[in-house]
Amino acid sequence: MNNRLIHTNSHKSIGTSEIHEFYLKKQTFDKVVTNKNDMKTLKLNKNEGIVRYTLLVSFLLINNLNGMGQNILGSTQRVSNLSGPRFGVTILTGEIADTLRSKYDAAPVILQFGWQFEWQFFSTDTGPTGVVEVVPLIGGLEKGLFLPSLSALVGMRFLSGFEFGFGPNVSLTGFSIALAVGKTFQTGQLNWPVNFSIVPSQKGARFSILLGFNAAG
Numbered sequence: 516m517n518n519r520l521i522h523t524n525s526h527k528s529i530g531t532s533e534i535h536e537f538y539l540k541k542q543t544f545d546k547v548v549t550n551k552n553d554m555k556t557l558k559l560n561k562n563e564g565i566v567r568y569t570l571l572v573s574f575l576l577i578n579n580l581n582g583m584g585q586n587i588l589g590s591t592q593r594v595s596n597l598s599g600p601r602f603g604v605t606i607l608t609g610e611i612a613d614t615l616r617s618k619y620d621a622a623p624v625i626l627q628f629g630w631q632f633e634w635q636f637f638s639t640d641t642g643p644t645g646v647v648e649v650v651p652l653i654g655g656l657e658k659g660l661f662l663p664s665l666s667a668l669v670g671m672r673f674l675s676g677f678e679f680g681f682g683p684n685v686s687l688t689g690f691s692i693a694l695a696v697g698k699t700f701q702t703g704q705l706n707w708p709v710n711f712s713i714v715p716s717q718k719g720a721r722f723s724i725l726l727g728f729n730a731a732g
Contacts, residue, residue: 516703518596526648528559539650550725570575575649582681594644594675594699594706594731596635596729597631597633597699597706597708597727598621598630598631598632598729599630599631599706599727599729600628600631600727600728601629601650601725601727602627602628602629602630602725602726602727603627603723603724603725603726604627604723605624605626605721605723606623606624606722606723607623607624607625607719607721608609608623608722609716609719609720610718610719611688611718611721612678612719612721620653621660625655625657625658625660625662626651626654626655626657627652627654627725629652630650630651631649631650631708631727632648632649632650633646633647633649634647635647637665641674642673642674643671643672643673643674644671644673645669645671646669646671646680647667647668648666648667648668648669648670648680649665649666649668650666650667650725651664652664652665652666662686662687662715663686664685664686665685665686665697666682666683666688666693666712666714667680667683667684668681668682668693669681670695674728675698676698676699676700676701677696677697677698678697678699679696680695680696681693681694681695684714686714688716688719689718691715691716694712694713694714695710695711695712695713696710696712697710697711698710701731704731705728705729705730705731706728706731707727707728708724708725708726708728709724709726709729710725711723711724711725712725
């Protein structure tokens, strides 16, 4: 009889310790899951902040340059062609940014270098001009990466120098659509185009600011 009691008590004691151990493991697991969710939330908030900041800075930049263009950079006349070098910055978001961080330990901000090829398919004396632009770019060279992209845009440019366009984009992440707006300023015999573009995709959006120059006339 005593042996049975001892055996039963021992069995209860072992069961209690297992329950306690399971409870501790569950608490640890819950903390890990919570931390991961917090990290995901922080990443999402950070990406949203970057996007909003980029949009705000780009809008203020183009808007301020547009207001000061007549006084600082001279009046804008009809631009015959804006083919020439392009350089700027691209901000990456989503899976693209995560891949850069995890595989290459690189920040999701890269420099871009390339060239814009341009053709005009119609023009009016006092109105807009239809343009086709092909822009190949190479990004990430400063990080030891080779990230090529190509955009083919169709749009219009106005006498004020303002322009907009859209068209297909291809990069290492696949195919997407590029949307772009910009403003061209003139000083002396030089054109100074400033463009802001967005390339949305399922793997993350890309936000770019590109500058360029070529001879006016």
